Amino acid sequence: MSLDADQIVDRRRLRRKVTFWRTLGVLAVVAALAVGVGVFAAERVPAGSPHVARVVIGGIIRNDRERVEMLEEIGRSGAQAVILSIDSPGGTVTGSEQLYDALRRLAAKKPVVAVVEGVAASGAYIAAIGADHIVSRRNALVGSVGVIYQFPNVTELLKTVGVTMEDIKSSPLKASPNPYTPVTREARAAVESLVADSYGWFKGLVGERRQLSGSGLATVSDGRVFTGHQGLDLQLVDQIGDERTARAWLAKEKGVSEHLKVRTWTTGRVTSEFGWLLGLGHAALESAGFPQLASVFSRSARAAASRVQLDGLLAVWHPPVE
Incomplete structure (x- = not known):
């Protein structure tokens, strides 16, 4: 039947x-x-x-x-x-x-x-x-051995969709660089000084702890x-x-x-x-027919991250x- x-x-x-x-x-x-x-x-x-x-x-x-x-x-x-x-x-x-x-x-x-x-x-x-x-x-x-500072720049993408970001800042280097405007020479120089300072600390630490200097230190500290x-x-x-x-x-x-x-x-x-348990949990909830609970689970995981x-x-x- x-x-x-x-x-x-x-x-x-x-x-x-x-x-x-x-x-x-x-x-x-x-x-x-x-x-x-x-x-x-x-x-x-x-x-x-x-x-x-x-x-x-x-x-x-x-x-x-x-x-x-x-x-x-x-x-x-x-x-x-x-x-x-x-x-x-x-x-x-x-x-x-x-x-x-x-x-x-x-x-x-x-x-x-x-x-x-x-x-x-x-x-x-x-x-x-x-x-x-x-x-x-x-x-x-x-x-x-090295230091890096990375940031996205989406100015060209914003141009294609006709969006501009306006800033009113207390000084030219406030919140610079940012992803919404072209990087100025001054902003790049400011970040480069940060990277150079931290890199100098890192390199000095390696030289001190590993008893390296001169060409030997230069070889191991080129990144x-x-x-x-x-x-x-x-x-x-x-x-x-x-x-x-x-x-x-x-x-x-x-x-x-x-x-x-x-x-x-x-x-x-x-x-x-x-972390793999989080992904497995989301997939299990979704496949079991609980998409709303899966979404809540994912939002909680993202909030924690x-x-x-x-x-x-x-x-x-x-x-x-x-």
Whole structure:
């Protein structure tokens, strides 16, 4: 017997609801497992007992008060040494400076060794030189010593649609440059002075921490990235290897037993490493027939993201897209 139209509609609605709750359940389980694994890893070694602290530096580096407080707590803990596990293209100049300063304060209390797992470029390299020793995988990327300031300019686009932006400013360089008017020579010079000042600080930091000067410093500070193998010859890193290499160095140079357990410290914040869950959640809600809820979900995610915008001056590496 064939189903009438109402029964077909009811069954489809029921199927969408079942799909929605199943998907939501899977997301909840995955999120709980991700957070649970992190908590378990952090708590299986008591903070007060002797251990080696592992701190993961990943993603975009921004100002992060919670991370600074965590590093300060490590300094007061039973950690005998600290391993920085780095895989980051860098981030904001101020965020990188904050992290570097916190690491140097920590290094005054505990030996700190950086391990470049994938990328330690720009601001992430600033973090690496905050350590006492840098170990890098042979084909990891290091360097990208430099500062960049980027802004869009849509003046030609506005002309095509007949739109102009009018400004009433207290002085010619107020809010300059902006994307709505051509960049003046004075505005460009003002921004160039900012970039040059921060670049001078970054370059000086590399020279001081890596004992480089003259042509050697000039070579490593022209903005390029280098492999770990190249960086070894250029004095950007101290050893080729991995975390085991770092443990061996700590044992030999600092007397930190290789038998100590490792405790991964985290701030407890669900970071961008779990951002894929947001996209998966939106897709699940939309496919389950709840487009309005999916829109609310997306707006909430965008609002959260807007609170962590990058500042103007960046120490971040990203390969050009041809």
